[in-house]
Amino acid sequence: MKYVVILGDGMADDPLAELGGRTPLEYADTPNMDRIAREGRCGMLRTVPEGFEPGSDIANLCILGYDPRTFYTGRGPLEAANMGVALRDGEMAYRCNLVTVRDGKMEDFNAGHISSAEGAELLRALDAALGKVRVYPGVSYRNLLVVPGAHGAGTTAPHDIVGQPVAAFLPRGDDAEVLLDSMEVSREVFADHPVNLRRREEGKTPATGIWPWSGGTRPSLTPFLEKYGLSGGMISAVDLLNGIARLAGMEVIRVPGATGFLDTDYEAKARYAVDALDRLDFVYMHVEAPDEAGHMGSVEEKVRAIERLDEAVGIILDRPDTTVAVLPDHPTPVRCKTHTADPIPFAILGKGRDNVCAFSEREAAEGSFGLMQAPDLLPLLFSR
Template sequence: MKYIVILGDGMADYPVPELDNKTPLQYAKKPNIDMLAKKGTVGMVKTIPEGIAPGSDAANLSVMGYNPEVYYTGRSPLEAVSMGIKLSAADVALRCNLVYLSEEEEEYSDKTMIDYSSDEISTDEARILIAAVNKVLKKEDITFHAGISYRHCMVWNNGKTGLGCTPPHDILEKKITGYLPKEESGLLLSMMKKSYDILKNHPVNLSRKERGLRPANSIWLWGEGKKPALSSFPEKYGKTGAMISAVDLLKGIGICAGLESINVEGATGNVDTNFIGKANAAIDAINKGKDFVYVHVEAPDESGHRYEIDNKVKSIELIDSQVVGPIWEAMKKYDDYKILVLPDHPTPLSLRTHTSEPVPFIIYDSAKEIASPASSYDEFEAKKTNIFVDNGYKLMDLFIKGALD
């Protein structure tokens, strides 16, 4: 039996007036996904436990079969693992975004979060800026590590957790005053303020402005946590597997779970990502003997954060035509296979951030096609089936074992 998970990050949404009061999933043309829904088990799953922030970290752990209430230690440590950073038991890792803050205000705390990605700054430019930050702010117990685009990492030996940090994508177009770190010593805020002085007139940023691009004029620290200890997915489910994603968070989850992390050229995490490349990588992994492949596509989530209505619909349609369609066709040569399609959490366009509501899922079993009561795949059709998985981490049991343990 072969198993494929196709996860469209943040696909779920609310009805959108500009889309004839339909959700992006309802509005998008997605014949392959809708056909899977008509022949498979469709329902709703709650991926975010009560009391845990609705992030892709906890949600994807849940979808992978790991109870976030047991295994979740923070976002950044998972990303650090993917970046090859060696964390000790005493280390605290923090996500370090390169962001663009408004420039008119003299006081740092009076500024507004304009862009959490600095116009999707290039990795080459970002590495130069993170090196500049590390040169000035590095201490015996603090180091900065360059990642991809705007996503980087700070490691704090013997550091603290519970720092009151806020994800920058949650506060777009808001003043940062009420969202600054609440860590008692003020160390994090001090470094963020100093980073502004380091970066605001850096040659990389002056060049970006000349080219009409937003500068990356500050770091933003959040997502702190300690090294996670996930049990082995191959041992847990008896399946060899691979993770395919453009983002360090998912790569880190895969590595920690004992899956192979497969890189795809041109995978960006946005609507311009290499959709077909991800599908081909998944097909290749299965053909080479993997039992299980997890394909993560970030584009719908990014579109939700940016309030890009057309791009959110487009990303769903591209997932359907360039990921689901080719994978489904390639799997037909195998006698038995299953496909799971779902988002990790909603990212409503109207809110521009994640929410904790349950999300719709499809489990298609090639050996047990059924006449589903769902006529298509969306939030409302899934609710009609009255199938509900309250503990999201048990969905993987349903997918692989055919029953909830």
């Protein structure tokens, strides 16, 4: 038997008046996810333990069976692991967004979805202007800042404060001074940088500075093979997920055309997942697009992302002898444009059948699995 988890990041939502009181999952045309629910069993999953922020780092660690109370140090070091940045003793890695702050407000947490090439050009200039602090370019707006001799800081995710004044959310605590200094240097370096001059001329949003958040030291994860007795692979265009996979000794499967945004190649991800099952026992296929649409506050893009993901699900369902689970990691409601900690729906094909007819938040709440805790999902999936 082979196993696949299909994870639509941020796919869960609230009922929306513009969709006739339905959620995007209920409104979208999803025959393949509905088939998993109709021919399988459903339930609800609590992916964010009490006391933790509802981030994709916490939720996906929990779904993979790693209790954040034991394994989580911060988002930054998880991304560093995938970027090949080896943290030394006493070093702390922070996730470092390229952002747009104007008139003291967080206008855009991703600088108009700046390209990776543009971001790398800005980061090279910034790295040359900083002292001991180092910055590393990642994918689009998602980058890394490493602080030596660090002790940590209280920070806020920029996607949580879009449209709000940033003054109340600036770094605080032991590393605050070095982070604030780095942010100020970035504003000076980026102000008249050729990348931003071109972006303004083209009517695009400039990157006005960096925003460091969720720092931590290198964690140590129990190897996936040791934990479950199965070989595992990860398909994602996001450094966070691939970093978790690397730390867990899972294979990171690169897919051409996977972008981590709305234009990702959904079907290519599914084809690569099917092919990977010829050599692996388990594949975790992560798609970021629904979450990006939620952060944008776009109902239309979220429905479209869910429907395109569903088409990819159909490719995986064509493979025989495969147990398939579909779920989000957390809700990203379009009304609030950020994550919430509410339980999410899940469905499994290959673990019996209940009376649920479609895959959605309301339908799954009536499923026979009831309300489960996320670390119990994979043991359930792998049980015989």
